[in-house]
Amino acid sequence: MTTKFKFLLLFLLVVQLTKAQDQDAVLLTVDGETIMTSEFLRVYNKNLDLVKDESQKDIDSYLKLFTEYQLKLKEAKRLKLDEDPKYQREFLSYKKQLTKNYLSENKVTEDLVKEAYERNSYDINASHVLVRLDESVKDTTNVYDKISSLRERVLNEGFDKVKADAHDGTTIFVEDLGYFSAFKMVYDFESAAYNTPVGEVSEPFRTQFGYHVVKVNDKRPSRGTITAAHIMVGLNQKDSLLVPEERINEIYKKLSQGESFDALAKQFSDDKSSAKNGGTLSPFKSGQLSSVKFEDDAFGLVNDGEFSEPFLTDYGWHIVKRISLKPIKSYDELKPTLEARVKRDSRSKLINQAMVEELKGRYDIGYNEEAKSYFESIITDEYFSRSWRLPDSFEKDEVIFSINQRDFTYNEFGRHIMAAQRTYANKARPASEVVEKEYESFFESSILKYREDNLEMENQEFANILKEYRDGLLLFDLMEKEIWNKAAKDSVGLENYYEKNKTKYQWQERVDFVMASSADEDIATKVFKLMKRGKSQEEIENALNNDKEQNVIFTKGVYNTNDNRLPSDFNAKKGVSGVYNHNEAFHVINVNEILPAGTKSLKEAKGMVINDYQNEIETNWVNSLYDRFSIEVNKDALNAVKQLINN
Template identity: 40%
Template sequence: MNIKPFFLGLFFLMATAGFGQANTKEVLFTINNKSYYTDEFARVYKKNLDLVKDESQKDLNQYLELFIGYKLKVNKAYKLGLQDNTKYQSELKSYRNQLAKNYFNDTKITQELIEEAYNRLQKEIRASHILILVEENAAPEDTLKAYQKIEDIAKRAQAGEDFANLAAQYSEDPSAKENKGDLGYFTAFRMVYAFENAAYNTAKDKVSKIIRTRFGYHIVKVDDVRPNRGEVTVAHIMILKAKPEDADQNQPEKTINEIYQKIQQGEKFDELAKQFSEDKSSSPKGGILNKFGSGQLSSEAFEEVAFSLAKPNDISKPFQSEFGWHIVKLIEKHPVRTLSEMKMELENKIGKDDRSKKITASLNEKLRKKYTYKRDSKVYAQLSKWITADFYESKWTQPEAANDFKGILLTINTKPIEGKKFLEFVDKQQKAGIKIKPLTALTETLYNKFLDEQLTAFYDENLETEFSDFANVMEEYRDGLLLFDLMEKEIWERAKTDSVGLQNFYNSTKFNHMWKNRVEATILSSTKMESIKQALALLKKNADPQTIKEKLNVDNVVNIMANSGKFEEGNSALPKGTKFEIGISDIFKEGEYYFVVKVDKVIPEGVKTLDECRGKIVNEYQQYLEQRWVDDLKSEFNVKVNQEVFERVKKQLNP
């Protein structure tokens, strides 16, 4: 168990609730003139109210003491400079980045994309395409040339020419010569988003409009639509197809048929796979492959056989694929899961997919409306002169004059952003391969990307200001991390390593840690009267528990259970009818069980040794040290409570 998240979770929950209906906040107390307000106190009290088990902590007077103690520790942490620890800063930054993601997500668009993807996952589409290659950031003349070419092909396809022949003749997809543009069956997330849209928005036997992806221009013909078959887990035995130089080209087929005959004779599939399969990645696992869906393997023939098997353990006849000969055994079928089961997975996939551009575009649009921003036209004109055609060859460097350039290019609200930052942005963008021409259009495109980046950064910087719930969570997490480090340093490690202090604390509190009456005993139990009688007879002959079990637990049947050790009065393992006196008891019954107890020693009540109660003593010692430490902190820091304000808070929280 990772103690840090657990500790932080106990100390505070993520803040969501406000302070009742009150919108005002007043100074509740100060620590060295630093103010702490009623709204925070009330919010933390209310959200922890149902979590605390100690009723005293629900008392507002007691809770104020705890809250002040908490803030005193945080102040001490800052005084010791723990906030400057690089590990602390890194962990806090990582947490903030994670939390901030929720504020960059357009929930409406995300939900629409989740539902769209899930609906598409219900179907599998078989489609063919024709591709004319053109780079994503190609020059306008190259883009136009590619578009005119696909446009001509599209007209011929729409007029009824055979799509497969057109693909074989004109498509610049390297595989088109062999497959005539046929991509097989696929479902959502298997193709780039624009291509997927075209496939799912085009009727069966129809040709799509021209679409553009990062690969170039496409037209798509939908050949078939069927329900999604889900996924399957199968095992297979594979014999690779013969090499051209092999003397017997039929040997692989002969071998696979011999293996199939062995299966028919009752030999185990997994053992045969380990021994004979030439798929070295799966043979050690008995031939088992990772689960897959339609279009995920490079062999449609293999997929069709795998999905044709009806029940687990069904085994196919030998068949041939592009790679050789196979026998397939069905392990499990995995139907399409429900939307609620897939929601998190779909959201993660959307975040890594071209679909996420919709969410980014929505955020950019909102931020452009949310903030005021202004570009300095003179500064922009100067910067534009420094951007040259070397950019297209990724050879552009900032001119020497830019080193001392201090001009403010952009102002967002009141925040000035130097033109130097834009030049640094342009430098990094060379790797993106943007080919937009002329240079004026390139510069404007780069500026708009820069603007969106700066607006997003400004939004991120001001999350605490704009969202009180975000600010509350970050404040609590910041303090909680510091407090964890402080407690570890000042209390927990000391309680573990201060052997003298721990011993002294034990000596002063040992009478709070007492054993009740105990016995050293052996307990024999059985559900059968005959077995317990036999056990009793053996016990009276001084047979030890292991010997008794060996004699009575035969033929893989457990007739007797034995439990030996020290048992305290009230221990649930000790039968209620046990007498605290040396000797062997008679047989007695509790519930469905018969018992015999042999008591070897009776130990009267007494004080537990330190080792016998170390865990509890260490915990109590930590609490003792913490309370003394808080008292010391109250002397070290000047705490002033506004009692009049506190009385008003109590009335609001406990009307």
């Protein structure tokens, strides 16, 4: 039986067990609470590919982990951590974010995803004028007139002139935005930019920030995704001999002489995460990195294998090499990512409107046909001066509409319409218009809220994800309280643990050295001879380097003898070594001092000691949970699970 078929069989079984409780069996009982076989299989199957320790794929081993997880949940609830206001706020915040991903209407979502893909295929270069306006302000006449006037000035005088005269950085912003694509701006702004032809200025439009006009300067196809490598020399160096700008120029000389980018990155780049791979970075596209300068220099390279001149960013000095450049991915490849972003974006308002229509067809909805006329009859002119109150005879218990078995009352709509009167201050209009508008608003919010409140019952996937987060957040708080904080704050216990286990915390042998590196073995041999004669670094550099050629580079520091800067066959002894071949270059090492292996002090090993002490505390604590709570395993159900997994 193939692995694929076994997983398919497992999936089908889980589905069947979930749908038919009479075919499910209790696998585990923890302090009276039962956990079904289907739940265990769901979690096991979900986590199977994430588990790197093969022993955890064994059912008995995984059941032990699963049981301890349940014990910790029991302890968290015993301590009432789930009632803590901070926990509840964090959980509800996550639930609100997760819910947005499930409250959508597929057709509208698909249209927005296609639009996002089309826009993502182009970069827009734009400038804009913004007159700030609070989103709640309804009287916008003055602000609209101001933005219209500024638009006329841009058309007649030019953007730069208006920027110099009008920008104050507080209420009026006149800014160059550079290049951007989909999702970089709020949706209304993005739409205005993409719908404005190059060279033209849009009509005024409103976002949550105020009124804008946007001037589109350029529209170009997406620059795609680049794979690049870089050599970085950081601005803060522990090597006292190294001046960052001088070092990057030395490296650039060596590259220009034809030396290997890969080898120089491995030996000299301060970006350790990429240096071991010859400086290669993860692929990125325009706007993805935090440094525009780095992106522009990388995308500015014309051919694969071409490298830039040294340039400076906030992180240090760089030389970047283009490895490959790929155009934007196909729609099918990008669709899942774009869909997730659309649902998080302000585009979700459009999705919500479509969702309301879909829910109207799904739910059993009853309307009170007399409700609107009743509310029209009780609204008076006081409503428009914000002094209106519900009458004493208000029929608060009447039902305005129902969704499934949930009745929404006059009292709920009454509170809504009371709160809404602030938006109608000094704007008298027929009561029927107010009631119609606010009724639609109240109905939309009510049906979406009903869907949200019942989503956990209606959508099993949502319920599973929410449970995992609820439990995970609870366990984090529990571990922080019972384990992590105790280990970090228990200085006496920490010191006692260190004294009993100090042999675990050892320094490897280290060397304090100066190393000269060259791509030319003959040059390295000359360095060796000069070092042997006691020549200084400055004397050697003056003898072997010149304005046109960088033949040797020096490095100084204290490193473990197995550091990747040092040759694997390096023989740690005081004095000048022979010539080593390492990282496609030749090196001569002058060892000033050998620092022998030995026991680290508690201060030096504190991070590791705290981690190990935490593990000891946790082991003892988990054992106490086994004593506190009763555990029963259904052997028959467990054997059935084993038979299923192993077949």
